[in-house]
Amino acid sequence: MATKEVVTRVWIEEGCIVCDACEAACPEVFQVTEDSCIIRPAAMAAEFNKPLTGSIRDAAEECPVDVIKFETMMAEVSDEAPTAADPPAEPASAKVPAAVPAKPKPAAAAKKADKPAAKSAAAALTDDETDPAIAALLRAAATRGGNAGILRSGDIDSDEWRRTAAAQLPPDARQAKLVEAAKKASKDPDAGRRTVAGGAALAVGWVAFGTGLGVSIGPAFGRFMMPNVLEEPDPRIRIGPKKRYLEMAVGEVNEDYKPQGIWMIRLDDRIAALNIICTHLGCIPNWLPNDKKYKCPCHGSGYTFDGINFEGPTPRPLERFKILEEGGIVVVDKSKKYQHELGQWDQKDSFLPV
Amino acid sequence: MVNYLAATSALDDVKHVINVLCEPHWFLIISVVALAVFLLKYRTVTKPAVAGTIGALCTLAFLVSCLDSNFVKIVTKADNVPIVMMMVLVGFLLWLAFRQAALNDERMERGEPLREAGADDKVLVWPDLVYIELIALVLCTAALVVWAIVLPAPLEQPADPNVAPNPAKAPWYFLGLQEMLVYFDPWLAGVVLPGLIIVGLIAIPYIDKNPRGNGYYTFKERPFAISTFLFGFVILWVVLIIFGTFLRGPNWNFFGPYEFWDPHRPAALLNTEFHDLFWQGLLDRRLPEHFLIRELPGIVLVVGYFVVCPVLLKATFFRRMYLQMGFIRYNVMAFLLLMMMLMPIKMALRWMFNLHYVVGITEWFLNV
Numbered sequence: 001m002a003t004k005e006v007v008t009r010v011w012i013e014e015g016c017i018v019c020d021a022c023e024a025a026c027p028e029v030f031q032v033t034e035d036s037c038i039i040r041p042a043a044m045a046a047e048f049n050k051p052l053t054g055s056i057r058d059a060a061e062e063c064p065v066d067v068i069k070f071e072t073m074m075a076e077v078s079d080e081a082p083t084a085a086d087p088p089a090e091p092a093s094a095k096v097p098a099a100v101p102a103k104p105k106p107a108a109a110a111k112k113a114d115k116p117a118a119k120s121a122a123a124a125l126t127d128d129e130t131d132p133a134i135a136a137l138l139r140a141a142a143t144r145g146g147n148a149g150i151l152r153s154g155d156i157d158s159d160e161w162r163r164t165a166a167a168q169l170p171p172d173a174r175q176a177k178l179v180e181a182a183k184k185a186s187k188d189p190d191a192g193r194r195t196v197a198g199g200a201a202l203a204v205g206w207v208a209f210g211t212g213l214g215v216s217i218g219p220a221f222g223r224f225m226m227p228n229v230l231e232e233p234d235p236r237i238r239i240g241p242k243k244r245y246l247e248m249a250v251g252e253v254n255e256d257y258k259p260q261g262i263w264m265i266r267l268d269d270r271i272a273a274l275n276i277i278c279t280h281l282g283c284i285p286n287w288l289p290n291d292k293k294y295k296c297p298c299h300g301s302g303y304t305f306d307g308i309n310f311e312g313p314t315p316r317p318l319e320r321f322k323i324l325e326e327g328g329i330v331v332v333d334k335s336k337k338y339q340h341e342l343g344q345w346d347q348k349d350s351f352l353p354v
Numbered sequence: 355m356v357n358y359l360a361a362t363s364a365l366d367d368v369k370h371v372i373n374v375l376c377e378p379h380w381f382l383i384i385s386v387v388a389l390a391v392f393l394l395k396y397r398t399v400t401k402p403a404v405a406g407t408i409g410a411l412c413t414l415a416f417l418v419s420c421l422d423s424n425f426v427k428i429v430t431k432a433d434n435v436p437i438v439m440m441m442v443l444v445g446f447l448l449w450l451a452f453r454q455a456a457l458n459d460e461r462m463e464r465g466e467p468l469r470e471a472g473a474d475d476k477v478l479v480w481p482d483l484v485y486i487e488l489i490a491l492v493l494c495t496a497a498l499v500v501w502a503i504v505l506p507a508p509l510e511q512p513a514d515p516n517v518a519p520n521p522a523k524a525p526w527y528f529l530g531l532q533e534m535l536v537y538f539d540p541w542l543a544g545v546v547l548p549g550l551i552i553v554g555l556i557a558i559p560y561i562d563k564n565p566r567g568n569g570y571y572t573f574k575e576r577p578f579a580i581s582t583f584l585f586g587f588v589i590l591w592v593v594l595i596i597f598g599t600f601l602r603g604p605n606w607n608f609f610g611p612y613e614f615w616d617p618h619r620p621a622a623l624l625n626t627e628f629h630d631l632f633w634q635g636l637l638d639r640r641l642p643e644h645f646l647i648r649e650l651p652g653i654v655l656v657v658g659y660f661v662v663c664p665v666l667l668k669a670t671f672f673r674r675m676y677l678q679m680g681f682i683r684y685n686v687m688a689f690l691l692l693m694m695m696l697m698p699i700k701m702a703l704r705w706m707f708n709l710h711y712v713v714g715i716t717e718w719f720l721n722v
C-alpha cells in the first residue's frame with residue numbers, strides 16, 4: 001500500500017475543439033461526439049476515476065486547449081492498482097482533497113514510457129522540440145487506426161476527407177469538415193431567407209420603436225433643450241435725438257453706446273453706427289482719441305475713426321449697422337450690417353445724411 | 355553722490371540699449387545667431403565651466419534687472435512666473451542634451467564605445483516606474499499647492515463681452531499662436547499653420563527614417579534634423595512665447611523689458627499691401643480693377659516660392675538628401691520646411707516694410 005494522489009472528479013470546460021486527443025488517451029472517461037466532448041456517465045463516480053488517474057492526467061495534458069480539469073485527493077492505493085503509470089505525486093503532506101490546476105507538466109519522457117505500444121508511431125512523428133499541442137495532435141492522429149495521416153488545412157488537396165465519415169477522420173480533417181459544414185449552413189438559401197426576413201423584421205421593429213419614441217418624447221425633449229427665458233435684447237436700439245449727433249465735430253466718436261456694441265461717428269456728410277467688434281477675431285478694440293484710431297488689444301489691429309483698417313493683421317474694415325430716424329430719434333438696428341469691402345457703405349440705411 | 359548718479363545713468367544707458375535690442379527684429383536676429391553659435395560650437399559651449407559661466411551671467415543679469423521696477427512688474431506677474439521658469443528649463447535641457455551629444459561625438463571620433471553602450475536601462479513597470487510616478491505625483495501636488503498659496507491666481511472683474519483687457523493675452527502656451535495671428539490671416543495662422551505643425555510633427559517618423567541617433571545622444575550624425583527641429587522649437591515657438599509674454603504690452607505694441615507699459619505710447623504702423631508696392635511703386639500704374647489680376651504678382655510669388663525653392667534646394671544643398679529620401683518624401687519634407695520658413699519671412703517683411711498681405715483677396719477671405 002502506498003499513498004498516491006488520485007483523481008476523483010473530472011470535467012471539461014468550454015472551448016473543446018473536438019480534436020479526439022482525450023478519447024485516444026483515456027477512452028474509458030472521455031467520449032468525443034460530433035461536435036464536442038463529454039465525460040462518459042460512468043466516469044461521474046470518483047471510484048471509477050481513481051484507477052484511471054494516470055490516463056486522465058495524460059488526457060488533460062494532451063488536450064491542446066487545456067479544457068480538461070480534474071480534482072485530486074490523497075488516497076491509499078494498493079500497488080497492484082493500474083495506477084502504476086502515475087506521475088510522481090506532489091509531496092504527500094496533507095490528506096485533504098486539494099483542487100490543483102490541471103496542468104502538471106511532467107517530463108515528456110515519462111509520458112512516452114507510459115504507453116509504449118500505442119505511441120510507437122507517434123514517437124516517430126513527435127520530436128521533443130515540437131509544440132506540445134501539436135505533439136498531442138500528432139499522437140492522437142497516429143493512435144486512431146494506427147496509420148491515419150495528418151491532414152492540415154493547408155494541404156487538403158484530395159477529396160478523401162469529404163467522403164469519409166467524420167468519426168473515421170484524423171482531427172484536422174474533422175475540423176475542416178466542420179468548418180465546411182458551417183460555411184454551407186450559412187450559405188443555405190433557406191437560412192439566407194430566414195436571415196433577411198429576420199433582419200427586415202428587426203429593422204421594422206426598431207424603426208417603429210424609434211418613431212414611437214420620437215413622436216412621444218421628442219417634442220418634450222426638444223422643448224427641454226430650449227431655455228425657459230430667452231434673453232434676446234431687441235436688435236433695435238434707440239440712441240437719442242438726432243440733434244445730439246449732428247452737434248458732434250467731424251471725426252469725433254461717441255462712445256456712449258459702446259456697452260450696447262455701437263460707436264456713433266460723424267463724417268462730414270453723414271452720421272453712422274459702427275459695430276465695435278474687431279473684424280480680425282472678434283475682440284473689442286479701444287478708441288484712442290489722441291491717436292484718432294481704434295486699437296485692438298488682442299493682435300494690434302488698428303482702424304481709423306470711420307472704421308477703415310490700416311494697421312495690424314485685420315483683413316477688413318469694421319462693420320456698420322443699419323441706422324434710421326424715427327420722429328427725430330435715431331434708431332440703430334443691429335440685425336443688419338453693412339460691409340465696406342462689399343461696397344455697402346453707400347447703401348440706403350447704412351448712414352443718416354446730415 | 356556723483357558716483358551714484360554716474361552709475362545710474364550708465365545703467366540707464368545699458369537699459370536703453372537692451373530695450374532697443376529687444377525690438378522684435380533685433381531679438382529674432384540675436385536669437386538666431388545665438389542658436390547658430392550654440393550649434394556650431396556646441397562642444398565648447400557645453401563644457402561645464404563655459405555653460406556654468408553663461409548661466410551665472412544670465413542669473414546675474416536677471417538679478418540686476420530686478421532693480422528696475424518695470425522689469426519686476428512684468429517678471430513677477432503671476433501669469434508670467436512659469437514662463438521665466440520655462441526659459442531656465444529650456445536652457446538647461448538644451449545644455450543637458452548637447453553636453454551628452456558632445457561627449458558621445460568625441461568618443462565616436464576616438465573610436466571609443468558610446469556612453470550609452472552596454473547600459474542596461476530596462477526597468478520594471480512595477481515597482482520602478484510606478485514608484486517614480488507616485489513620488490512625482492506627490493511632489494507635483496505639493497509644489498502646486500504651495501505655488502497656488504504663494505502666487506494666487508488673480509481674480510478679475512466679471513467678464514463683459516463689450517470690454518477686452520488691454521493687452522488681452524492667450525494662455526502662455528498659446529502665445530506663439532497669438533503672435534502668429536499678428537502676421538497672418540486668421541484662417542492661415544489659426545487653422546492651417548497650427549494644423550500643419552501637428553501633422554508635420556506626426557509625419558516626422560515617416561519622413562526621417564534615418565536610424566542614426568536612435569537611443570543615444572549625438573549631434574554630429576544628425577546636424578540637419580536637430581538644427582531644423584531646434585529652429586522650429588526654440589525660435590518659432592519659445593521665442594514667440596517670450597515675445598507674447600514679456601514684450602507685448604498695451605494695444606499689442608512691443609515694449610522693451612525696462613519700458614513702462616504706456617497704453618498711449620504712439621506707434622504708427624501704416625500697413626502696405628504687396629499689390630500697392632507692385633503696381634504703384636514698381637510699375638507706377640493704377641491698381642487693376644479685377645482682384646485676380648490685382649493679386650497676380652502676389653500669387654505668382656507665393657506659388658513660385660513653393661515650386662521653385664524645392665527644385666533649387668534639390669540641385670544644391672539637398673542633393674544627397676534627395677537621393678536618399680526619394681521624390682515623395684523629399685517634397686513633403688520641403689513643403690513642411692518652406693511652410694515653417696514662411697513664419698520668419700512674413701515677420702521680417704512686416705517689420706521691415708509693414709507688409710500686410712502678399713496676396714490679399716479680401717473679397718474671398720483669402721489672404722496670405
Ligand code: SF4
Nearest residue numbers: 016017019020022063
Ligand atoms: S482533448 Fe480537449 S479539445 Fe480535444 S476533444 Fe478532448 S477535451 Fe476536446
Ligand code: FES
Nearest residue numbers: 278280281296301
Ligand atoms: S481680434 Fe482684434 S486684432 Fe485680432
